[in-house]
Amino acid sequence: MTTPMSATVPAPKAWKPYLALFSLYLLNTLLVLDKIVFTILVEPVKAEFGLDDFQVGLLTGSVYAVCLGVASLPLGMLVDRSSRRNIAAGCLAFWSAMTALCGMAQSYTTLLAARLGVGIGEAGGGPASLSMIADLFDHRRRATAMAIFALGTPTAGLLNLTINTNLAHTYGWRFALFAASVPGLVLAITMRLFIAEPERATGTGGVPPKAASFSQTFHFIRTQRSLVHFLIGGAVAYIVLAGVSSWSFSFLIRVHHVKLHEVGPILGVAIAISGLFGLFLSGRLADVLSRRDERWRTWVMTITTLMSVCFGTATFSVGSWQAAVIGMAGFATTATLWLAPGYALSQSLVPARMRGMIGAIVFMLANVLGYGLGPALVGLLSDLLAPVYGTLAIRTALIGTVSLNLWAAFHFMLGARTLRADLDVAGLEQQQ
Template structure:
């Protein structure tokens, strides 16, 4: 295969030591935890904010979802371009400090407009941290270990849920929403300084075959053209979009559904929910990364086959918790669904980063954040809310149950795209790697 002329100029770079890799991954796990925590903390604060500012449900939806998701998604791609051209550690640290300070300032807002503007700033800051972090991970861990590393990074999701549903609900109930937001901002400022002082920026491409690092970042047009030319990557991005819609739609309405259908109070069951989601989330995320990296040593297609199976299981578990009547069974099934609905994340994200050239990875991460937020969190919660309204005349109190059932089915569509990605994933990996396959084709 003829290697693109833009990647011809390369140089050998040293690999990062195991201790430094694991330390950096630990810091990035904490960054991802805080990114998700500051994103979801508003879920438990909507009612007191609504009461204080006398807001409508539409205003709450705009505040917690649509505008925040659109801005975070729109900013993800530009930040990805920046991360491909600058020091990613510094960028991630600066963005972390920015969204942490703005989260604290949200606790000082005196009206809806101030709170909305500050919340928009939080979303823009978070859009820079994610792409930079994923790009760093891709340069710290080689392809055969990358899914496991991304899985560890993804543990930030159940960790954030645990903190939010235990510490967050306690602070909100005892001290109010303003104190909760200020408390949530402190760890981010500390972590930003720790990253700047103790973490090194890895060389681009250091973990790839031959230890080669490209010198120049690819232009956006070239990156998008390369993405379009990789069929496996296009199917993975389509599956990711559908999976994010399901995840965002279901998770955004889970607590409202439990309150309406099971008549529970969030501050009373927060610990139970948090522990269930935390345990299941760790098991699902870590298991998916380990399985993908292990089975792919035989055939790279196993990376997409196992997440296709996970998508099918998530549909079955989704119907289980939505239609379960007993609280104990519902609690168990909610945790298992949380694990199954994120089972795809580590293998798919790791694979997406391997399906583009080294110099395109941060931009690829920006594309993923755009899909996650503008598509997933921009459409998922609205779809469920709209469907619930449409079902109300026919199903009354069960309208939300029917709407959640509809969003869960979307994962069957995602499963199809995961399977289709397997048809060309080996050839596309070889092309992105300069013609050197990661495995021996069978």
């Protein structure tokens, strides 16, 4: 089997790829943090503006996600044609500024408008990061590198549930938003000054690839059946992840009657430790096992996603908040273990000239369907079930949402059937 594009990745000084990767890990941490910060602010924001659960779902997911989706494709095309370092740093500065503006909002409408800006800014950060990592690390090490990048997710969860929770409790929800915005402005300047733009992988003769058009990329993706299954499965898994993460804290408050600032640090540490270990292990495991059979990348994704259904169902069924917190840590870990091999495969299954666009499509599906539908779906189910279950409606809504990961795992499993052939096609396309 042809190892796609592994021989064409330049070999810069040994420490430079890791410095860039660390910066992108920090960028991803802030991207996720500014995305999820509202999950701990649901109750005070809802009380201040007099919102129902569906309006909260729009605020935490849908408005942000739709704007991100609209901006993703043009920014993805720009990623394939311009400096990815500059795009990542510029987008980081913009969405951080918009997060600060969220803290200044005086009405629900202005708060929605500021969240719109956050979505537009974050639309370029993810695709630029994935494309840079794909050129910094070859196919054999790419899942491990993507795992380090994805560690930003549990890190952001830890910061959100420890520092931001206490800031919101002590100084109010507006101050928590201001605090979340400052590190991004600092990192954006640092990246612009100290991180170099990676050289793009080249084709035959060492000629830099010409960026593909949207129609060329879309046509190529349609021919890569394994990639199509990964995109569908990933979108469904993001619906589950976004829906559950947006409402888990409200679940603890409504069903178990806990104070979030008291349980938040415990939950944050538990999720972060298990998530950090699990994500890195999944990436490393996928890289090691794939040396025997490339399909192990997809099998790791399938097995861990099925495990998340078990953890999620148990989490929202137990009778004590202590058991629920342990279950949430297990769910948060298993529900994200597909990310590292999934990100790596999305970049390996297309030639270098399409990496920005595929990264944009991945983030668009994840956010438009995931964060666009997930929080609103749980909120809508909770509202519909409230006349029957009362405050326990949120429990039933979350269990129903978790079960959708069975669908995601099914697509990950189907993707294994044509994976090796599709990797060969991507390698041949790169050489043309």
